[in-house]
Amino acid sequence: PTIYGITPTYSRLAQKADLTRLSQTLMHVKNFHWVVIEDSTEKTKLVANLLKESNLKYTHLNIKTHRTKHSTPYWRTNKGKKLLASGVEQRNLALDWLKGYLQKAEDTRGVVYFMDDDNTYSLKVFDEMRKVKNVGVWPVGIVGGMRVEMPLVTDGKVSGYNAWWKPFRPFPIDMAGFAINATLFLEHPEAKFSRKVQSGFQESEILKYFATKDDLEPLADNCTKVYVWHTRTQKPSILNPKKLKRPPVPDDHIEV
Numbered sequence: 468p469t470i471y472g473i474t475p476t477y478s479r480l481a482q483k484a485d486l487t488r489l490s491q492t493l494m495h496v497k498n499f500h501w502v503v504i505e506d507s508t509e510k511t512k513l514v515a516n517l518l519k520e521s522n523l524k525y526t527h528l529n530i531k532t533h534r535t536k537h538s539t540p541y542w543r544t545n546k547g548k549k550l551l552a553s554g555v556e557q558r559n560l561a562l563d564w565l566k567g568y569l570q571k572a573e574d575t576r577g578v579v580y581f582m583d584d585d586n587t588y589s590l591k592v593f594d595e596m597r598k599v600k601n602v603g604v605w606p607v608g609i610v611g612g613m614r615v616e617m618p619l620v621t622d623g624k625v626s627g628y629n630a631w632w633k634p635f636r637p638f639p640i641d642m643a644g645f646a647i648n649a650t651l652f653l654e655h656p657e658a659k660f661s662r663k664v665q666s667g668f669q670e671s672e673i674l675k676y677f678a679t680k681d682d683l684e685p686l687a688d689n690c691t692k693v694y695v696w697h698t699r700t701q702k703p704s705i706l707n708p709k710k711l712k713r714p715p716v717p718d719d720h721i722e723v
């Protein structure tokens with residue numbers, strides 16, 4: 468089956484570094500179709516060129532996250548922590564694209580994987596997800612305050628979860644810890660992410676359309692192996708050119 472990797476991305480100083488690392492991982496994955504959705508009103512040259520030069524099979528989309536007073540829900544005041552989930556509109560646009568694409572495709576076999584642009588992916592995680600019948604799950608390293616967040620497996624079935632962050636989540640699984648059979652999105656065209664739920668609940672929001680705990684297929688050696696890490700790129704701190712004693716050499720013409 469084809470793996471459809473769905474990656475929202477937004478402009479920031481480390482964006483090209485993150486996308487370079489990810490694209491160079493993906494160059495080693497067979498039968499992969501990368502759906503990259505920019506959080507912007509226009510597609511940028513930086514992302515367009517990076518995709519073109521990668522020689523990957525890809526689809527480039529864009530939609531800007533809509534932020535209004537009314538889209539800011541009640542948990543807004545939670546001590547400046549990240550409150551609204553990221554990537555919601557972008558992933559939903561990708562799902563709309565996918566449904567249109569599969570309706571015209573001869574071969575609809577595939578699996579959907581939601582990929583942050585700054586995570587670290589072993590090639591082994593892609594081998595695992597090709598085994599997915601409906602919804603497959605596996606551990607994610609360095610996430611939620613833990614060394615590893617993972618489904619607990621008893622007799623080949625998911626019996627619980629080892630998760631410390633918001634353990635009351637219906638599916639306490641990070642976005643990087645599951646993949647869904649692509650054809651199921653044609654059977655459940657209503658399945659999408661929601662602006663209304665707080666961060667950490669997006670995963671449950673999409674999974675609830677396709678599975679209960681009992682249906683989850685544990686992969687990566689009964690969820691004992693870590694093949695993906697929720698790494699986060701540190702925000703770089705750059706000197707303000709106006710504060711430098713000697714005027715710096717202009718570098719605005721250089722894409723970083």
Ligand code: UGA
Binds near residue numbers: 475506641642643
């Ligand atoms: C965690 C999960 O791993 C994400 O999949 C989930 O979307 C996110 O929480 C959430 O629910 O908010 P985290 O590392 O905190 O991830 O999030 P980011 O990596 O900053 O963002 C997730 C994706 O959305 C990235 O690919 C990022 O480039 C993109 N993003 C982020 C945007 O498109 N726009 C933004 O304003 C911020």
Ligand code: MN
Binds near residue numbers: 583584699
């Ligand atoms: Mn991330």
